[in-house]
Amino acid sequence: MYSAAAAAAALPPRRDFISVTLSPEEAVGTGGYNNSKAWRRRSCWRKWKQLSRLQRSVILFLFAFLAVCGVISYTSMGEPWKSLTYKSLDDQRIEPEIPGLKLANPAVLPAPQKADANLGDSPELSPQKPPKPPHVRRGPSNLQIKPPRRDVRLKTRHDTSRVVEEPVQADKEEKTEKSVISWRGAVIEPDQSTEPPSSKIKDPEKPSSVEAEVQKEPVPINERQMAVIEAFHHAWKGYKDFAWGHDELKPLSKSYSEWFGLGLTLIDALDTMWILGLKEEFEEARKWVANNLVFDKNVDVNLFESTIRILGGLLSTYHLSGDSLFLEKAKDIGNRLMPAFKTPSKIPYSDVNIGRGTAHPPRWTSDSTVAEVTSIQLEFRELSRLSGDEKFQKAVDEVMKHVHTLSGKNDGLVPMFINTNSGQFTHLGVYTLGARADSYYEYLLKQWIQGGKKENELLEDYMRAIEGVKKHLLQRSQPRKLTFVGELAHGHFSAKMDHLVCFLPGTLALGAHNGLTADHMKLAEALIETCYQMYAQVETGLSPEIVHFNLHAQKGHKDVEIKPADRHNLLRPETVESLFYMYRFTGDKKYQDWGWEILQNFNKYTRVPTGGYTSINNVQNPSNPEPRDKMESFFLGETLKYMFLLFSDDIDLINLDKYVFNTEAHPLPIWVPA
Numbered sequence: 001m002y003s004a005a006a007a008a009a010a011l012p013p014r015r016d017f018i019s020v021t022l023s024p025e026e027a028v029g030t031g032g033y034n035n036s037k038a039w040r041r042r043s044c045w046r047k048w049k050q051l052s053r054l055q056r057s058v059i060l061f062l063f064a065f066l067a068v069c070g071v072i073s074y075t076s077m078g079e080p081w082k083s084l085t086y087k088s089l090d091d092q093r094i095e096p097e098i099p100g101l102k103l104a105n106p107a108v109l110p111a112p113q114k115a116d117a118n119l120g121d122s123p124e125l126s127p128q129k130p131p132k133p134p135h136v137r138r139g140p141s142n143l144q145i146k147p148p149r150r151d152v153r154l155k156t157r158h159d160t161s162r163v164v165e166e167p168v169q170a171d172k173e174e175k176t177e178k179s180v181i182s183w184r185g186a187v188i189e190p191d192q193s194t195e196p197p198s199s200k201i202k203d204p205e206k207p208s209s210v211e212a213e214v215q216k217e218p219v220p221i222n223e224r225q226m227a228v229i230e231a232f233h234h235a236w237k238g239y240k241d242f243a244w245g246h247d248e249l250k251p252l253s254k255s256y257s258e259w260f261g262l263g264l265t266l267i268d269a270l271d272t273m274w275i276l277g278l279k280e281e282f283e284e285a286r287k288w289v290a291n292n293l294v295f296d297k298n299v300d301v302n303l304f305e306s307t308i309r310i311l312g313g314l315l316s317t318y319h320l321s322g323d324s325l326f327l328e329k330a331k332d333i334g335n336r337l338m339p340a341f342k343t344p345s346k347i348p349y350s351d352v353n354i355g356r357g358t359a360h361p362p363r364w365t366s367d368s369t370v371a372e373v374t375s376i377q378l379e380f381r382e383l384s385r386l387s388g389d390e391k392f393q394k395a396v397d398e399v400m401k402h403v404h405t406l407s408g409k410n411d412g413l414v415p416m417f418i419n420t421n422s423g424q425f426t427h428l429g430v431y432t433l434g435a436r437a438d439s440y441y442e443y444l445l446k447q448w449i450q451g452g453k454k455e456n457e458l459l460e461d462y463m464r465a466i467e468g469v470k471k472h473l474l475q476r477s478q479p480r481k482l483t484f485v486g487e488l489a490h491g492h493f494s495a496k497m498d499h500l501v502c503f504l505p506g507t508l509a510l511g512a513h514n515g516l517t518a519d520h521m522k523l524a525e526a527l528i529e530t531c532y533q534m535y536a537q538v539e540t541g542l543s544p545e546i547v548h549f550n551l552h553a554q555k556g557h558k559d560v561e562i563k564p565a566d567r568h569n570l571l572r573p574e575t576v577e578s579l580f581y582m583y584r585f586t587g588d589k590k591y592q593d594w595g596w597e598i599l600q601n602f603n604k605y606t607r608v609p610t611g612g613y614t615s616i617n618n619v620q621n622p623s624n625p626e627p628r629d630k631m632e633s634f635f636l637g638e639t640l641k642y643m644f645l646l647f648s649d650d651i652d653l654i655n656l657d658k659y660v661f662n663t664e665a666h667p668l669p670i671w672v673p674a
């Protein structure tokens with residue numbers, strides 16, 4: 001046993017191995033399998049050559065068949081896949097950026113950034129509601145929006161191949177000296193007794209991105225819109241024949257009147273012509289602007305009126321046409337209006353000499369009206385955004401910040417006057433939504449919308465003011481119980497309502513559409529009924545400048561009473577403006593029908609056979625309405641524009657989720673949050 005084990009232990013250990021013998025050519029890699037790409041290619045080719053001709057033909061046919069099927073599949077599936085992708089991107093774009101606030105539609109231009117934008121208690125926004133009739137798209141075939149450009153003039157401004165909107169990025173915050181006051185065309189005797197958006201604005205020539213919209217199919221112009229176009233042609237004929245290049249037409253005497261000597265009617269009507277699709281008239285007016293509109297002249301202009309009509313009209317036309325001519329003119333007039341802000345309080349003077357660069361208040365007072373100094377913000381803010389010069393926005397934002405802090409308000413309602421030296425309200429105790437105060441309330445809401453709903457102070461002031469209206473100024477008439485907005489003077493209520501107040505239903509509806517409380521829309525519905533009755537209860541079917549409502553039922557009396565001094569009609573737009581908003585948001589056809597009645601009565605009682613329309617002195621006398629021989633510029637700039645939009649069923653014709661109208665009906669873009 002021992003010797004066997006010892007012998008076994010003495011043997012060497014056993015090794016398992018496999019022996020492979022390579023031929024010389026394989027050993028040096030000159031033949032056989034070596035796993036190289038070249039060897040594999042030669043091997044596949046040998047296999048292919050071994051196949052018969054029939055086998056090779058069948059394989060080639062199968063490959064060709066599969067290739068054709070692949071091309072067909074890609075073509076048929078590409079469009080649905082792209083649509084799905086774009087829909088997904090759109091859904092991402094409308095995600096709410098403010099906690100608790102759901103945005104219905106994206107805005108269209110970049111807005112100044114602001115971090116502290118928290119409206120958590122704000123209600124959900126309601127989307128712009130399409131009208132009840134079948135939805136159609138795009139109004140006049142030539143309406144388009146082209147990218148803002150400062151250095152390139154578009155030679156073909158009416159090309160309808162594409163709509164391009166060019167967002168611009170923004171950085172972080174920051175008339176005459178007479179013894180009367182003119183307010184939106186009305187002659188009034190003088191009274192004898194938020195944090196701001198960005199203050200640093202980038203050059204618009206270097207946008208952060210470009211959004212392009214595909215041009216939609218044109219919508220056929222309907223019969224009522226054609227009637228508006230015909231009315232515009234008739235008014236324009238009178239202006240062109242007898243007042244070309246002057247401020248306002250006097251259609252009866254076939255002459256003109258001057259206020260500033262700057263072609264007010266022509267500039268006010270530029271964007272109306274664009275929206276109505278009147279290419280020939282627009283081109284002719286553009287040539288006048290290019291060759292004859294000169295601001296370097298020794299003339300006093302009213303800051304408010306020149307801002308909303310001239311600056312607003314030029315900016316709007318620039319955005320619609322893309323023609324840099326209008327932006328350059330806007331920058332010129334904007335710079336010439338800036339001396340108005342050189343006051344001790346930063347509350348601007350009412351009048352500016354645009355040639356001398358000086359400004360002053362009226363001779364009889366150092367006061368400005370509250371509406372005038374707080375209704376120039378939309379225009380100056382947009383001018384800063386486009387020009388890259390922060391001074392315009394800074395000046396008007398300082399005014400709003402100052403007014404926000406003032407005492408003398410009554411539950412959000414403001415007095416009518418403010419002193420340019422002290423910066424304090426004057427003539428305290430009188431509150432109205434009519435002349436001298438009206439557009440203050442309108443611009444609170446519209447600035448909030450323009451700036452991307454980030455400036456909470458503006459919204460707070462607006463909401464508080466509407467509550468003040470409900471508390472102090474709302475009453476119901478007899479016998480039809482019409483809801484109206486009166487005035488408050490030192491604690492005494494007056495059942496007086498200016499036609500100017502009829503802007504309010506549209507403003508309330510716009511606020512409700514942008515997510516404010518639903519009872520604003522209910523109030524808007526009640527007030528627009530009242531504004532319509534201000535027409536319907538009058539013999540000519542046209543509203544007077546001012547009405548008084550009966551608070552107590554009297555046999556044989558209507559709700560509306562008219563005093564002899566108040567029975568004139570100036571072709572005003574406010575009721576038609578609100579009808580447009582109400583129809584756009586509700587789709588109720590009655591609003592179109594009411595507007596149609598008003599247009600027919602304008603044609604019946606104010607149309608001048610030789611061209612133009614005239615304001616009238618007596619809306620209660622159908623046989624002799626006593627024409628005044630004056631066509632206000634806002635008849636073309638506002639009244640007929642709102643008529644055309646009211647009769648359109650195209651919600652994309654100046655989409656209210658993309659544009660905000662200034663108080664002269666000039667649409668300006670809503671800023672996109674950056």
